[in-house]
Amino acid sequence: MEEKIVYFEKPGRKNTTEVIKLVLERAKLRDISRIVMASTRGNTAQSFLDAIEGKDIHLVVVPWQFSFKKDGGNPFPQELIKELQEKKHIVHFGTMLFHTDNLYGTNTPKALANILRVLGEGMKVCVEITMMACDGGCIKMGEKVIVVAGTGGGADTAVVATAASSTDVTSLRIHEIICKPIL
Numbered sequence: 325m326e327e328k329i330v331y332f333e334k335p336g337r338k339n340t341t342e343v344i345k346l347v348l349e350r351a352k353l354r355d356i357s358r359i360v361m362a363s364t365r366g367n368t369a370q371s372f373l374d375a376i377e378g379k380d381i382h383l384v385v386v387p388w389q390f391s392f393k394k395d396g397g398n399p400f401p402q403e404l405i406k407e408l409q410e411k412k413h414i415v416h417f418g419t420m421l422f423h424t425d426n427l428y429g430t431n432t433p434k435a436l437a438n439i440l441r442v443l444g445e446g447m448k449v450c451v452e453i454t455m456m457a458c459d460g461g462c463i464k465m466g467e468k469v470i471v472v473a474g475t476g477g478g479a480d481t482a483v484v485a486t487a488a489s490s491t492d493v494t495s496l497r498i499h500e501i502i503c504k505p506i507l
Contacts, residue, residue: 327500335446335505337478340368343503344375347470347482350502351381354468354484360384360457361472361479362449366404368479369415372472373408383413384462384469386453418456436493444504446481449473451498455490463487465495470502480505 330346332339347359357380363369369385376383385408405415440448450471457463465488472482481504488496 329501330503332480332503332505335444335475335480335507337367337474337476337480339480339503339505340371340474340478343472343479343482344372346502347472348375348379348381350482350484350500351470354470356468356470356484358382358384358463358467358469359472360386360453360463360469360487362386362453362474364477366401367477368472368474369408370404371479373411373413383408384457385413385415386456387415387417414462416457416460416462418460444481444507445475446473446479446504447483447498450481450483450485451496454485454487454496455493458487458489459491465489465492468499475505 330342351357351359359372359381361368361372361383363385364387369383372383408415437448440451450473453473454469454471458465463469467487469485469487470482471485472479474480482502483498484500484502486497486499
């Protein structure tokens with residue numbers, strides 16, 4: 325089997341439009357109807373929402389957890405949450421698994437995150453939000469999904485993955501890299 329992987333020369337939001345195009349092409353090719361995506365402030369979620377209008381694609385948007393910043397708030401817009409939910413998409417504010425320093429007295433989450441960062445920040449986030457979405461019941465264990473994340477804003481990384489929960493991380497599989505920054 326031969327498939328194209330797109331490498332971006334630089335990470336960041338300037339790649340979002342191309343990522344959307346590549347993700348929708350791969351979703352159609354692989355008959356995948358669910359996209360799990362990171363979106364902190366809602367811009368990436370809004371771009372995807374606009375792009376999938378009229379398509380049989382369902383979004384699972386994973387913003388930061390509410391307690392991630394000291395003020396306890398969240399920058400994801402409430403009006404966008406409402407719009408996504410009205411269109412039958414899911415917004416999931418789960419625990420950011422790789423930001424649980426000293427979880428149960430270990431640094432395993434931080435170590436795993438640092439290992440995944442060898443492939444790029446977006447790849448780390450793809451693995452993290454897949455488990456978060458599965459833990460939250462937004463996607464099923466073993467479900468094949470496309471996962472989208474970015475580096476510092478926007479989207480620059482996308483993969484085809486089989487979902488697994490954080491309690492069964494060894495079952496999570498990255499089958500295909502659709503795109504990522506060279507870094």
